Amino acid sequence: MTRVILIDDEPLARMIVTEYLQAYPQLTIVEECNNGFEGVKAIGQHKPDLIFLDIQMPKINGFEMLELVDKPPAVIFTTAFDEYALRAFEAHAVDYLLKPFTKERFDKALQRWMEQRTNADASLAKTTALLETVAQSPAQQDRIVVKTGSKISIIPVQEVQYLEAYDDFVKIHTAQGMFVKNKTMHYFEQQLDSRLFVRVHRSYILQIQHITRIDPYQKDSYIAVLRTGAQIPVSRNGYAKLKEVLGL
Amino acid sequence: MAESPVSDANVKTVFVACWLLLALLQAYALYSFAIDWPIALADSLLTNLLLASTCLLISNNLRYYRPEKDRYVYLLIWCLFLAGLWLFISYQVLTLIFSSKREYLLFLEKSLIVRFDIAFLTLGWIAMISALWYNRQDQKLQEQRKLDAEKLAREAELYKLRQQLQPHFLFNSLNSISALAGSRPEEARKMIHQLSDFLRGTLRKEEEQWVSLGEELQHLQLYLNIEKVRFGHRLSTEIDYTEECTSLLLPPMLLQPVVENAIKFGLYDTIDTVTITVQATCMDKHLVITIQNPYDPDTANPRQGTGFGLSGVQRRLFLLFGRNDLLETKAQHHTFTTQLTIPQK
Secondary structure, three states: OEEEEEEOOOHHHHHHHHHHHOOOOOEEEEEEEOOHHHHHHHHHHHOOOEEEEEOOOOOOOHHHHHHHOOOOOEEEEEEOOOHHHHHHHHHHOOOEEEOOOOHHHHHHHHHHHHHHOOOHHHHHHHHHHHHHHHOOOHHHHOEEEEEEOOEEEEEEHHHEEEEEEEOOEEEEEEOOEEEEEOOOHHHHHHHOOOOOEEEEEOOEEEEHHHEEEEEEOOOOOEEEEEOOOOEEEEOHHHHHHHHHHHOO | OOOOHHHOHHHHHHHHHHHHHHHHHHHHHHHHOOOOHHHHHHHHHHHHHHHHHHHHHHHHHHHHOOOOHHHHHHHHHHHHHHHHHHHHHHHHHHHHHOOOOHHHHHHHHHHHHHHHHHHHHHHHHHHHHHHHHHHHHHHHHHHHHHHHHHHHHHHHHHHHHHOOOOHHHHHHHHHHHHHHHHHOHHHHHHHHHHHHHHHHHHHHHOOOOOEEHHHHHHHHHHHHHHHHHHHHHHEEEEEEEOHHHOOOEEOOOOHHHHHHHHHHHHHHHOOOOEEEEEEEEEEOOEEEEEEEEEOOOOOOOOOOOOOOOHHHHHHHHHHHHOOOOOEEEEEEOOEEEEEEEEEOO
16 A cells, blocks of 8 residues: 655645545555644654645744654645745756646656655655755744654744754754754754854854853864853864854 | 026026126226227127127037036136137127227227136136036936936835735635635635635725725735635634724725735644734724734744734835834734734825
């Protein structure tokens, strides 16, 4: 059985996908979700083969939802209008349906998916690349979505004090506590506004407005002291970048 | 091209009158140097006619060409040259006409330097006045152009702000219709009519300057009905107004983006059902409209602050009334409030 999940906040938008899918008895809709929270849960539970995913949804958008899924399934995006997303889709040759879409267009998307489904690794790589691109969109640049157990938190970037590399993860330090996200330092360096965040060290990115002072430490290295008292090592290279951003 | 100062009938009359007076004064001056009246008059009229023509020549030249600020010395040289030319022609003509009047010719020779001085001063004065006049004219034209450009830009901006119908809304509505068409064609047809009425309303309102609150609320209702089809049970709305307010006026399509913002803000920031309330009251010569939507203070983006589309509304109100305090927002206890104040004419 091939399992499909529909994730869209508009019931009628899900209805038309359901209707079009009736022509494919081998595909079973295992769940319909109203938002990304439900989506994350349902994907974890059912491990679907394919999801239809809307982009603009309550709380977290479709891309942010995908970020929270450990191993994203194949995705066909459905969206009405989002210039930024469309450019990202084109750039990564990911299939998407523009609402309202015809049965013919829908069939074509499914056709393509069926042809490519043997190559799951390639589709996963495409999705990952897509997420990196959209992470730099203005809508997503100012918040970070993380999942701790089954709890989903949305952190406004202003509240991020610093980021710390932690094996294959990144620790996000905020006043509300520490969160862990399954991403690389490079990813955050790309996503975050470079006028506010500086990678001061191989393992640290900090937000400049949280710095109170910078002390010399050893030869060629420094320590940045944050308002919270946290001490962050600053490499020689990092110090140069910091000086540039601070206009020193 | 700037208008010549003498193109005005009044200026022309004054110019001619002044010159006649000048000519008469010169004739009298000549007469007082014991020159006969007929010769004095002829000399005076002739030289002054020539001088006036030279003045018109220089003034007209300045209409097409004015030296740069630090090149006014060219004007001086030009005046000196013209004064010399004028003197030469005057002298030649006068000696030709009065070749038999030795006494007069003697006097003429002696007075050449004085005549040159006067001509140079007059020419210089006229040149200066003309230069000032044309500069002023240019400035006026430039100011007018600037005003026109500003007005155009303002109108274009207002038009654009009014036009901000979200394509997202349109395409999603069409998608809903597409979905309904299969299983519930009656509802699909109804929604097509609502969408058409709504779009027609937006088009029609472009031409009018102001609409009554009653009309605007009717239009808003169409929009809300469409959104309710899209979002189903998640969205409910309450519209509350007093009867005497319905005739008050407001700019068209002002309310819709605010409500659209409230719906977006409400629907996309919470996953529960959402109630949007719209309340209209009149307070001494002002129409006050309050729109409220629920929001989640923990996740609402602080940088977005006033929400998605409110800056456009704010800008529009500023362009129309020149005031920045007509749109106020307040976030309190999980409720986001937007208040619009519309001064009545």
